[in-house]
Each structure stands twice: as C-alpha cells, then as structure tokens.
Amino acid sequence: MKSVIAYYDELADDYDGSRFANSYGRYIDALERGILAEWLYGAVPDATVDFGCGTGRLLDFAGTGVDGSVRMLQLAAQKFGDRHLIPADLTQIPLANAQMQAGLCFHVLMHLAPEKIRAFLAEAGRIVQPGGRLIVDIPSAPRRALSRRPSSGWHGDTAASIETFRTWAQPQWVVRRWRGILLFPIHRIPAPLRPWLTGLDAWLGRSWLARFASYYVIELTRLP
Numbered sequence: 001m002k003s004v005i006a007y008y009d010e011l012a013d014d015y016d017g018s019r020f021a022n023s024y025g026r027y028i029d030a031l032e033r034g035i036l037a038e039w040l041y042g043a044v045p046d047a048t049v050d051f052g053c054g055t056g057r058l059l060d061f062a063g064t065g066v067d068g069s070v071r072m073l074q075l076a077a078q079k080f081g082d083r084h085l086i087p088a089d090l091t092q093i094p095l096a097n098a099q100m101q102a103g104l105c106f107h108v109l110m111h112l113a114p115e116k117i118r119a120f121l122a123e124a125g126r127i128v129q130p131g132g133r134l135i136v137d138i139p140s141a142p143r144r145a146l147s148r149r150p151s152s153g154w155h156g157d158t159a160a161s162i163e164t165f166r167t168w169a170q171p172q173w174v175v176r177r178w179r180g181i182l183l184f185p186i187h188r189i190p191a192p193l194r195p196w197l198t199g200l201d202a203w204l205g206r207s208w209l210a211r212f213a214s215y216y217v218i219e220l221t222r223l224p
Helices: 004-020 023-039 070-079 114-127 141-147 162-169 191-204 208-212
Strands: 048-051 064-067 084-087 100-105 128-139 173-181 215-222
Touching: 004 023, 004 070, 023 128, 023 173, 023 191, 023 215, 048 114, 064 070, 070 084, 100 114, 114 128, 114 162, 128 141, 128 173, 141 208, 162 173, 162 215, 173 191, 173 208
Parallel strands: 048 064, 048 100, 064 084, 100 128
Antiparallel strands: 128 215, 173 215
C-alpha cells in the first residue's frame, strides 16, 4: 500500500491546482481561513508552526512549517522563502520544548491511525508552550455514519466525534472550542452558487447542526 508521504510526493506539483484552485477548494479555504483568522488573532507568526504544511497554503499564519513530503516543502519554499521549513515525521520534530506559542494542523489527521494521532498530539504538546493553542481539523464521525462513506483502505479514513477527540487529546490538551464546516454537500451544488453559501455554512457551523458537518475544526489549549 502506498504511504501517505509517497502519495503527496507524487501529487505535490498538481496539489494547489487540483485541490484549491477550483470553487470547491476555494470554499473550503475560505471557511478554514475565517476560523484561523479569528482563533489565531494575536498569535505571533514567528512563534506559530504549521504541522503538515504541505505546499504552504496556510503559511501566512505561521513562520515554521513541518511536513514529511520533501517535494511539498520545495514548493512551499518557492512561495514562502522566508519560512523555516522542516522535513520531518510529525511524531519526531526537531524543535525545542515549548518553543512555539501556537500551532495548526489541517488535512493531515484524517490520514493517520488513532494511535499516531495521539503520538502527534503528544509531540505537539512538547513543542507548544503551556497555555498555547493548537488548531486542527478532523472528519466528523457522525456525518460519516449518516452518509455511510465507504472506506478507501487508508486515504482520509480516520474520523472522530468531539467526544472521541477529547480522549485522544488527553492528558496534555483540553478542547477549548470547536466548529463544524462543510454542512452542505458542496460537491453537488452548482459551482456558481458555492461562494454564496460560505457565510451560511460558517453560521450553521456554530449551531446545533455543527455535529453533522463534514469536518470539525477544533481548538485545543495546552495544559500546564
């Protein structure tokens, strides 16, 4: 079976175009950026790390990026030549203890088995200072139960409820808040209509319906 890193090494040169240059990708990007701009307000980019930064889509929020795909980092360096980019497994990162005030990790955990997610959260907990923030996303298990999404065998298969994620985060992290995104089956909605739905999607992601969104965005606080 192809590894996650090998998959992204092969996909790297087409990643930005295939994933985020279309209306579906722009829809996701707008929702994620809206949350990050709010939740990372006041965070110093030089003290923020993007775990699994890929080609650097969200490196305007972080001064350091870590990724296992060397090709992805090469492309990130072309866009953000002033960033500190580190090729590393997310469970063994060459950063000092409590070096960062905040971190983010998007479109990564869905590829990892629960035990590796726990190992990553432990490593992130070593790097982020007590009281610091970590913002992550994970597919929603309740939504997948409703849609009966078939397993791919590895790609994007891991999902969780908020309750399950709370247990994964212990003992270093506590869930401070969370939101749902992608309430709508946006891939089935005509492309010209998609930009008009982002505001409504963001609003619904704060409502009781958020449990049934496609993804959760979760803010964790590092415990003392």
